[in-house]
Amino acid sequence: MKKAKLTFLGTGTSSGIPMIACDCPVCRSADPRDKRLRASVLVEYGGLTILVDAGPDFREQMLRQDVHHLDAILLTHNHKDHTGGLDDIRALNLAERHPVNIWCEPYVEATLRREYGYAFAEQKYPGAPEWRVHVIDGTAPFTVHSNANEEVLEWERGFGYHHLPPQPAPDISVEIVPIRGWHHREKIIPVLGYRFGNIAYLTDIKMLDSDAELEKLRGVEYVTLGCVKIAEHHSHPSLQECLDFFEKVGARESYITHLSHQLPFHEEFAAMLPPHVHPAWDGLVLE
Amino acid sequence: MKKAKLTFLGTGTSSGIPMIACDCPVCRSADPRDKRLRASVLVEYGGLTILVDAGPDFREQMLRQDVHHLDAILLTHNHKDHTGGLDDIRALNLAERHPVNIWCEPYVEATLRREYGYAFAEQKYPGAPEWRVHVIDGTAPFTVHSNANEEVLEWERGFGYHHLPPQPAPDISVEIVPIRGWHHREKIIPVLGYRFGNIAYLTDIKMLDSDAELEKLRGVEYVTLGCVKIAEHHSHPSLQECLDFFEKVGARESYITHLSHQLPFHEEFAAMLPPHVHPAWDGLVLE
Numbered sequence: 272m273k274k275a276k277l278t279f280l281g282t283g284t285s286s287g288i289p290m291i292a293c294d295c296p297v298c299r300s301a302d303p304r305d306k307r308l309r310a311s312v313l314v315e316y317g318g319l320t321i322l323v324d325a326g327p328d329f330r331e332q333m334l335r336q337d338v339h340h341l342d343a344i345l346l347t348h349n350h351k352d353h354t355g356g357l358d359d360i361r362a363l364n365l366a367e368r369h370p371v372n373i374w375c376e377p378y379v380e381a382t383l384r385r386e387y388g389y390a391f392a393e394q395k396y397p398g399a400p401e402w403r404v405h406v407i408d409g410t411a412p413f414t415v416h417s418n419a420n421e422e423v424l425e426w427e428r429g430f431g432y433h434h435l436p437p438q439p440a441p442d443i444s445v446e447i448v449p450i451r452g453w454h455h456r457e458k459i460i461p462v463l464g465y466r467f468g469n470i471a472y473l474t475d476i477k478m479l480d481s482d483a484e485l486e487k488l489r490g491v492e493y494v495t496l497g498c499v500k501i502a503e504h505h506s507h508p509s510l511q512e513c514l515d516f517f518e519k520v521g522a523r524e525s526y527i528t529h530l531s532h533q534l535p536f537h538e539e540f541a542a543m544l545p546p547h548v549h550p551a552w553d554g555l556v557l558e
Numbered sequence: 559m560k561k562a563k564l565t566f567l568g569t570g571t572s573s574g575i576p577m578i579a580c581d582c583p584v585c586r587s588a589d590p591r592d593k594r595l596r597a598s599v600l601v602e603y604g605g606l607t608i609l610v611d612a613g614p615d616f617r618e619q620m621l622r623q624d625v626h627h628l629d630a631i632l633l634t635h636n637h638k639d640h641t642g643g644l645d646d647i648r649a650l651n652l653a654e655r656h657p658v659n660i661w662c663e664p665y666v667e668a669t670l671r672r673e674y675g676y677a678f679a680e681q682k683y684p685g686a687p688e689w690r691v692h693v694i695d696g697t698a699p700f701t702v703h704s705n706a707n708e709e710v711l712e713w714e715r716g717f718g719y720h721h722l723p724p725q726p727a728p729d730i731s732v733e734i735v736p737i738r739g740w741h742h743r744e745k746i747i748p749v750l751g752y753r754f755g756n757i758a759y760l761t762d763i764k765m766l767d768s769d770a771e772l773e774k775l776r777g778v779e780y781v782t783l784g785c786v787k788i789a790e791h792h793s794h795p796s797l798q799e800c801l802d803f804f805e806k807v808g809a810r811e812s813y814i815t816h817l818s819h820q821l822p823f824h825e826e827f828a829a830m831l832p833p834h835v836h837p838a839w840d841g842l843v844l845e
Binding site for chain 1: 578614618620626643645650672792
């Protein structure tokens with residue numbers, strides 16, 4: 272089984288922690304592990320650098336890790352806290368001289384076309400984001416390749432990018448397994464989790480589509496799931512639903528992400544969880 | 559003439575400084591004044607708290623100033639670096655129990671409807687942003703009122719907000735003067751600057767619409783303009799165009815904002831400017 276390295280860039284719910292205008296003890300905590308940007312992870316896998324989700328903190332997250340190169344962005348679903356920072360890939364276009372490859376479901380692409388219309392326009396505003404969207408249906412493993420295989424962008428001042436043919440580059444690619452889940456018990460909003468060999472990253476999944484998805488997680492060493500509060504929630508699992516999921520998967524270590532200020536302080540929360548289940552924090556590395 | 563207090567929350571161009579994946583000396587500067595979030599200002603004026611623009615750094619900017627209350631957001635134009643953070647007003651909705659009032663031009667509202675469709679939906683996802691858009695045409699002064707005069711939001715778990723009638727509140731309002739400019743010499747993208755009594759905030763304006771707009775700036779004590787580089791630029795004024803504008807306005811002190819890493823270090827840039835013209839920085843207060 273191929274090994275991945277995963278860095279949590281953000282482990283907060285849609286509002287992050289602290290939340291604007293909130294004076295609760297968790298939002299006012301001095302523990303750096305209680306400061307949570309919006310949920311996102313950076314995965315190094317099979318020679319590729321892959322980001323999962325690019326929420327509003329994308330720029331800050333790239334700066335903190337001093338990222339100079341991204342082969343691919345995988346999107347879990349179309350909510351703003353997972354897609355709101357995509358405009359800032361412009362800086363990577365300039366540095367890498369390649370479009371950024373994005374993998375997502377058709378309905379997520381439709382949202383990008385609406386919310387980033389200027390990046391899909393025929394006649395682009397000079398400097399608008401350059402990306403290539405690869406659509407997946409989430410039923411079968413898919414292959415992600417290096418962005419070095421993509422066309423070359425040449426900047427012309429006052430005009431924008433010219434698109435030149437790809438230059439010969441080593442053909443590096445990896446296979447990723449999508450996991451079908453739903454953001455809501457009524458199966459309204461589809462979400463994808465992703466398995467990278469020994470690590471599976473899932474968030475914003477209230478329930479898996481079926482037990483067949485659970486089979487796809489067999490044998491992982493690390494698994495994550497999003498949880499915003501201990502009690503029942505309409506679109507995220509309760510803590511008990513998380514623990515049940517972790518037990519079914521049976522990973523060596525399990526991590527909770529997408530935390531809100533409704534959960535206890537990081538340290539208190541860690542202490543109340545079973546062995547091998549942990550709250551993640553911004554900057555935590557699994558490898 | 560009424561006095562305003564203006565705090566620069568961000569003084570950077572669309573990519574901010576540092577820019578992702580950039581190793582230039584300005585992006586690697588240790589001077590905190592060389593760290594620039596996306597352009598935005600907080601204005602206290604006539605008893606109201608008014609934000610101009612809400613780019614992708616909106617959450618971070620609200621947290622840095624510990625903002626608990628906003629009466630209004632004025633938008634200068636529809637580019638992502640000025641509107642990309644609006645989803646995060648959700649936290650203010652929860653804290654203030656009022657919608658956030660947004661003032662902008664009709665074409666900017668159209669962009670919001672496209673890029674934040676879920677906030678305009680008939681049947682909203684629970685917790686989606688609650689705002690009220692007030693459309694202005696930019697030709698005449700307009701009145702901004704306290705958000706305390708707006709309907710009351712009552713949260714119901716699992717459902718979302720109920721909208722209740724406004725509760726009696728003191729009627730505080732102020733008049734703001736819009737200044738018509740263009741983002742491009744060919745007058746393609748309209749932009750509004752705003753005058754708050756003794757202070758006028760303008761950015762992303764390559765040229766004013768006409769000399770009539772200049773008249774609206776007569777007598778200001780402080781004025782700003784955006785500049786991304788010293789040389790000619792297709793959509794922002796060159797440094798010389800900025801200096802010419804500042805001379806025509808004749809304010810006591812003039813500030814350059816929306817800076818990019820193509821300009822020198824803050825300290826070097828400040829030293830090369832005429833007296834009474836200064837680069838702004840994140841956190842600078844004018845009053």
